[in-house]
Amino acid sequence: MSPSHRRRRAAPLALGAVVALLLTTACANGDDDSPTSPSPAVSPSPTTSSAPPSPESAGAPRITMENFAFSPADPEVRPGEKVTVANKDSTPHTVTAADGDAFDTGNIAGGESGTFTAPAEAGEYAFVCTLHPDMKGTLIVR
Template identity: 45%
Template sequence: MPFSFPTGAARFVAATACALALTSLVGCSNGEGGGGDSTTESATSPSKSGGTQVTINDFKFQPASLTVSPGAKVTVVNNDTTTHTLTASKGGSFDTGDIDPGKSATFTAPSKPGDFPYTCTIHPLMKGTLTVE
């Protein structure tokens, strides 16, 4: 019996399943490849509300390095296909908790100046740095 390609809703379901499988295969990557020279984007990104914004897209924090004032509000927007967090790597200074796809969360930057590395606790290869000055 020859194979027939699905049509209509079955084709949509099959295409969606394939897309999800490929997303899983891509895995957790910050795009740096683990070696060689890498550049890190650094910026202060004002959001529409006058605060600062980090966007998650393609398993990357954008910008990966962010400079803010002490106590600044930082909004994290998840434009990715899976749930992420933005969590201080040491000391629990800030943590968005789980951010579902298409959702956002806000946290307050530490009041003490310094560099605060962060990661996604679900995908630990996603990394960034919050600088408070």
């Protein structure tokens, strides 16, 4: 065989080896530290919010309506304080002063929330759900 014939056969083999090596490197999963491995993605660090706390997290008064009951049944609040009311039942409820018109949330649909403002005068105010009169409580304003 002539020397030039041997070179022609070796060239395709060498080229095939280079292509195989490149494909192997390109398909590597990046678990090794070789310079041909892609560097791992750097995810941004989480940001910290400096927003003020929500009323719930700040300890604002809250009444929950669940299983056709108020919890707490006798919440204590400050005069004029905003009270959050959460309805965890599937049916609407209200938080309505039993005597007079000191406060009334109106209908709060199941899964929704509402608010009302406590009376400005200290005292005890009975309340009910006007849709379910067996649901009762007392708002204690101090």
